Amino acid sequence: MSAGFARALRAEWTKFRTVRGWVLGTLAAALLVPLLGVIGASASSASCDKAGVEVACPEPPLGPDGRAVRDEFFFVHRTLDGDGSITVRLASMSGIITYPPPDHDRIVPGLVPWAKAGVIVKDGTEPGSSYAAVMVTGEHGVRMQHDYTGDVAGRPGGAPRWLRLVRAGPLLTGYESADGQEWAEVGTARLPGLPERVEIGLFAASPGDLTVKQSDLGGIIEQARFTETTARFEQVEVEGAASGEWRHTDVGATPGIAPGEIHHPGHAEKSGDGFTVTGSGDIAPAGTDSGMPVELTLTGVLFALVAVVVVAVLYVTAEYRRGLVRTTLAATPRRGRVLAAKAVVIGAVVFAAGLAACAVTVPVGKRLLRGDGNYVLPVPALTELRVIAGVAALLALAAVLALALGVLFRRSAAAVVTALALILLPHVLAVVSVLPVGLSLWLLRVTPAAGFAVQQSIPEYPQVLDLYVPQAGYYPLPPWAGLAVLGGYAALALGLAAVRLNRGDV
Template sequence: MTATITPYRPPQQAGRDGFAQLLHAEWTKFRTLRGWVIAVVIATLLIGGVGVLLPRGGCPGGGGGCVVPHVPIGPGGAAVNDSYSLAGQPLPGDGSITARVTSLTGLIAPDQNFVGPNGPSNTLSPGLVPWAKAGIIITASTRPGSAYAAMMVTGSHGVRMQYDYTSDIAGLPGSLSVASPRWLRLTRSGDVITGYDSADGRHWTEVGTATLAGLTGTVRAGMFATSPLNFTPNFPTYGEPGGSVSDSVATGAFADADLRGGTPGGRWTGQQVGAEDANYNGAPPSGLGFRQAGGRFRVTGSGDIGPVVAGGVNTNYVTGTIEDHMFGVFIGLLIMIVIAAMFITVEYRRGLIATTLAASPRRGRMLAAKAVVIGLVTFVLGSAAVAVCVIAGSQITHAAGTYVLPVSWLTEARVILGTGAMLAVASALALGIGTVLRRSVVAVAAVIVAIVLPYIIGVTGILSATASEWVLRVTPAAGFAIEQSVPQYQQVLGHYGPPDYFALGPWSGLAVLCAYAAVALGLATWLLRRRDAGGAA
């Protein structure tokens, strides 16, 4: 007998085989396991819920007694301190101001433990804080927050050119003495200000040039002095900017003041710019202000011209940041990375990995699809939850009498979407680790050790400050840097530690986390292709 075999011809099917299909499959896998969906929803609710229900910060001694102050905003949009003593004249158009600073002296109040707005202190002893400053300034107006540029001698950072509160350029180094005075000059051409310094009044060096928006018409030029709070940071701990703060006063002595382009016969007029007690709460010592004796001038001031930094160490009001309510991100991350690791390890546990790899023999693409799915889920949910923390949290903080440091909408978007991205990249890293290790328990332990543990070490500072800094630089926990909304300033003493500040900048920190995720996923892909599709031995 001869059998005639008609081979099976499947009817034409409309199916497609591409990355989109793999994404669809992995998404279906994810959404059809109720436990996973519940877990990521809980993570999302925790991020938002902790942010809204457990506010940090707030006014010491209860919210009712605190009033959010009116804080000057600089040209760049940042909250600024702008209080100093000025001896000024109008400058109607282009011109220049030159002066010789012959001495910079100061007084510092005794240390007191910082517990918020600094209390009164009356006994001052001689001394200069590092960023005490005296010099010459051209400012659009004497309204706090105006555009300005200044050349100054500082307590221990030599000559600087500073403008518009956040910019700082170093000039001549070294400290000032009678034998070694400093000549300073600012020239105005329209809205462009150029700063020069000189050690002898003959040889001038250009320090920097600034174009100041809004510097039109008659501006004010003069000599100024001011001195910020004396801040000594302690060992930082999470959410507790430790350190001691005390008042200070600085006096600059000037000679040979020369204004070109000013009103003929104009006189130097003393003026306090900004709140007199911006930094100085005690009874002002005699001499605060401006004195002239012949061609010599003394300007004594207290305060600062510069940005407000987080932690309330250079303000007499309590500050907060938009990320103050993001503590829950850490808990949400913990849940999300566990789910991400288990997204693949349960497949090894159940033997389902064989079905998955039979459906998708191109193994790298399968892993990529998994990473995209878990990444998108955590990004979307995480960003939404962080948006609640930032927007609702800022209002809660404000209502509690705390001044929330303003940031641009771009920065706000970066904090929200960047934190979502951080959660997504951390999940991809966890997925990679899960693929390499294949066992749920081992993989979950590994991702916690890799991401969560360094973060705890970093922000609590349970080791040392140096260890914390390095941990937040070189471990995947560096990714948390994306949360910081206000920058650090070298020209302002501050409590530059977590959670407001990280050792790395926002994007650098996220890049470190991305590098870890790339290495983990690369190793995972290599092993996935090389190994037989079975569970761990």
Template structure:
């Protein structure tokens, strides 16, 4: 009599069961080869120590006069203002006849002339403005950090209407047909405000770069704006226009809260001329306190490159990879398991190291004078610190994955290390010496772009800014910069998968 036995079948999906087994096997390899956890631990300690040491070497006197905008942003608020008080609702209109340099130099692209409603003459007070610029057409700007484009470059007629705490901007090419630019709300706007025409220009900035050094030259610069048809409709306690240098020269200390009177009063009729200097914008000429707290990540990258490469090339060197592929013929699953494990362990260690390093560095920086209100008091859970900490951990993880993929493709520890270091580290070094356009291009197209994730200062498009690599500035914003590294890692993994399928172990 023959008895037929039914074979046992697992209730788990074979693919899922197999991949979990592979993950466990690769994790076991990682933790049982003692040198790898030691390298990971040393990398974490080095990141923390260098973050702390770098912060301890950075100091500031803290005696710089700063101006805070309505939202607490450090701003520049300096311009010539022809103004009258406006009580309640009203409209200010002007035609900008010309805008030219007052000192013979080229007019800055962000030189400004137009109409403004400002809470008071105090620097940093709330405002809305409609203005024309030589390089960026007509704009509506408010409260320093906000900017919106107008309808066209040729508009010279500008209008700003107040209704309560709402300000609506318009522009026109002929003074008859008006195009609405936008409506903004300025909470807490007092009943009586200052309304009128203004002129100002940012400083002229020239950067000279050569191998071995960089120099920046700032020129004060002045701009002269000529107006006509300057009108104020509404209730005003003054019949004549007053001229004030808001945030003007301070020969004997801070400017008074009501501004500094201009040398020449504006004529009550006919053509009006204002000559002004200074800017109305966020102040970007200050250190990035967030980025200063992550200097250890640059060195930590070297450890992650070595760890990612050795995690696979050590098996090739000892011939153990044949055993792995014999046990699991599905080579792409092995690659996926190795990638998952190395990504997980490096991200976890990197997250802990960068969080601790940032916290200690911030404490040291505050002790060295980097304190509010100019520098925010950030914890690791505050934005942009949280984004920079998590992004730095992702950066370290992606670098390890890139090294692993290159190691699979080349099957050489030295080749993988050299390739990834050239891609990630060398562009950083070369960018300090190359001409600025070449340096910025290099930091856009190589994995070094990912270090942009550590930037903590926002960049505003309405502010002309020289992005210098030696100042910690990257041409890409944090998200796109990290995406460049992710694209390199993905491409390397695809190449590694192809090589795995086409070559013997």
């Protein structure tokens, strides 16, 4: 850092901290985040009805990495000690789709794209336990999947297809074949926590079919259809130290209304050397429909953003209004240096304030939500840290963009309105369901509002059918890519502001 820039930076920092309105405005922005976060969390409660009594809602199981998962399928299995393999011919797959009310009695044949049936090795039958599987899907060909998030594509096409899964210690290898003679490797999975004794066998699952349409009022209507898959397995062969008879388990089955009743149960029938297996549900990571993501504790950020934009704009326009900018430029003739120093000061101050506010709000908000019966979706510590630091960076970049607009417009009202129209308005329009989904996604790709993607904690998985729209907490760009779009706008605005400032018309 040059001595000249260090002096400019020191002067701008002194200027900022000695103006009470700017300091109080920044503190107000920081306080809005925990204040509104706590109010929102305290006002949210959840419970479920069981025989007329309110009880805590059931929580989704957790996978090996601690994330919430869906683990519902029908399992025909035996116990395997140590290494071994299973080989089958998946002769056919069929299915049904049941429409929701008011046409719930209408049943049509068909397979949803991610209906799946195949062979699996699993650490017991408890939902959420580690597994690896090779399968045929409704429309995505052969896949090898493991531990809910792992997904490797094999060759396209459906049944009939031969499948094989080989276990050698923690290494699972999947194969496929058209004729049972020539085999092609689909993929491998290393499961270091897999015990010596596992369950090996056949499975069938079928996730719900999702229909989404725009309502006349601009919102989104989501309809979920129950689906079911039936798979015919032939020439089932297990090698290795397999013990016990074939057993049937409806993994993750949902209890029905009557005691002991299973809602939408699966089943299996043995015939010769094979089985016909019917199942519903999915083996996959859970989405935002299964609970509350951690970023819901940060609803106050939108209001804090308004305060940050106002402070950043006034930080520069106040000098133009009072004529003090001439004094500043006389002390530091290199005008680009002055602008850079202002950007560093406002960006650093807002980042520090935002980081402190988010670091307090997220854990407190999670505790309050859980205390009122809400299920908060667990995420890795690094993901939560990224949400906290990313939102602080979002506020800082918004402040830098607003500062640059203040230099360009030199009018407080015009700069504030433009900044909020660029950053806040597209986000609000996209998440409140007033726009078509396609337009909402476009706005969150090409406008500075793309930066809000940095707060998304639950990723989108291509192998999971879900409502991947901004209203459900999903953004079209990855978190850091979205923040980079906002950073690009801030850099462009700073460049234009530097050009304007260097013209000398102050």
